[in-house]
Amino acid sequence: SxxxxxxxxxxxxxxxxxxxxxxxxxxxSPAYLQWYRQDPGRGPVFLLLIRENEKEKRKERLKVTFxxxxxxxxxxxxxxQPADSATYLxxxxxxxxxxxxxxxxxxxxxxxxxx
Amino acid sequence: DTGVSxxxxxxxxxxxxxxxxxxxPISEHNRLYWYRQTLGQGPEFLTYFQNEAQLEKSRLLSDRxxxxxxxxxxxxxxxxxxxxxxxxxxxxxSNEAGAQETQYFGPGTRLLVL
Numbered sequence: 732s733x734x735x736x737x738x739x740x741x742x743x744x745x746x747x748x749x750x751x752x753x754x755x756x757x758x759x760s761p762a763y764l765q766w767y768r769q770d771p772g773r774g775p776v777f778l779l780l781i782r783e784n785e786k787e788k789r790k791e792r793l794k795v796t797f798x799x800x801x802x803x804x805x806x807x808x809x810x811x812q813p814a815d816s817a818t819y820l821x822x823x824x825x826x827x828x829x830x831x832x833x834x835x836x837x838x839x840x841x842x843x844x845x846x
Numbered sequence: 847d848t849g850v851s852x853x854x855x856x857x858x859x860x861x862x863x864x865x866x867x868x869x870x871p872i873s874e875h876n877r878l879y880w881y882r883q884t885l886g887q888g889p890e891f892l893t894y895f896q897n898e899a900q901l902e903k904s905r906l907l908s909d910r911x912x913x914x915x916x917x918x919x920x921x922x923x924x925x926x927x928x929x930x931x932x933x934x935x936x937x938x939x940s941n942e943a944g945a946q947e948t949q950y951f952g953p954g955t956r957l958l959v960l
Contacts, residue, residue: 740886763947774850774937774951775889820888824947833879833902834949836888 734758737821737837744811744844752806752840754821761823764797764804769818769839778819779806811844818842848872850952852938858958859928866924867955871940878921879949880913881937882906889937895921896943928959 738753754764763782767775781788781797781804788795794807808815818839851870859865871878876897881889892911893903897918907913910928915921925932935956939949 735888765948767951772954772956774939774954776951777948780948822888833891833894834889835891836881838886838888 735821735823735835735837737819737840739840740838741841741843744842746812746844746846748811750808750811750815750842750844752819752821752842754804754806754837756802756823760799760802763824764795765822765834766793766795766804766806767820767822767836769820775820775836808842811842813844813846816843850938850940850950852936852952852955854955855953856956856958858960860960861928861930863928864924864926865928865957866922867936867938867957868920868922869938869940869952870920871938872950873919875940875942875950876918877941877943878915879939880921880923881939883935883937883954884933892923925957928957930959933957933959 734757736755744750763780765780766778768778769775779788779790779793779795781795783799792809796805818841820839821837822834850872853868857865879894880892882892883889891904892907893913895915898915910926913923935954937954938952941949
């Protein structure tokens with residue numbers, strides 16, 4: 732079965748620094764990988780999607796890379812702010828991009844940005 | 847608010863009771879998903895619908911769980927004879943088949959079984 736590992740349960744960084752979160756997966760090769768943000772007591776909110784044929788994608792202060800050889804995605808938040816403090820979830824599809832649509836999530840990394 | 851809504855937001859019940867949760871997806875979305883999330887874990891897939899058809903169920907979905915989407919709009923998730931291990935956040939998500947891979951999540955229903 733698919734196994735998704737996110738590098739650590741918690742990451743603490745100082746405001747203004749770059750946060751780097753890691754997502755590793757085994758077995759299947761997903762057609763795409765997504766990152767979500769989740770605040771306490773709330774549902775996940777979509778941030779970025781990267782496809783297997785893309786190496787990097789950016790959105791404002793966010794950057795995602797996808798290395799299908801290493802089976803790894805890196806998620807970067809540059810110029811981090813206390814408001815970026817949340818849990819970040821990595822998610823991927825299981826079915827090679829078919830229309831099934833179900834997602835498998837990692838357990839998340841809790842990011843805390845301190846002033 | 848045109849996002850995904852879930853009711854109730856919180857539910858406390860005694861072991862052995864039945865509970866039912868409701869999810870209203872974004873109106874134009876034909877796919878609806880249910881996930882369960884326990885503390886410190888990511889969401890785990892339970893089941894999903896395309897329109898009114900339930901297309902897949904996880905092995906996590908025991909016989910005590912049943913989900914419906916009778917008119918292809920809102921969905922209900924019922925848990926019969928609740929157990930303490932059912933305590934979790936139940937999340938609903940929706941999207942449009944063939945057009946979106948991203949899923950739009952509701953706020954969740956937090957269930958506590960005493």
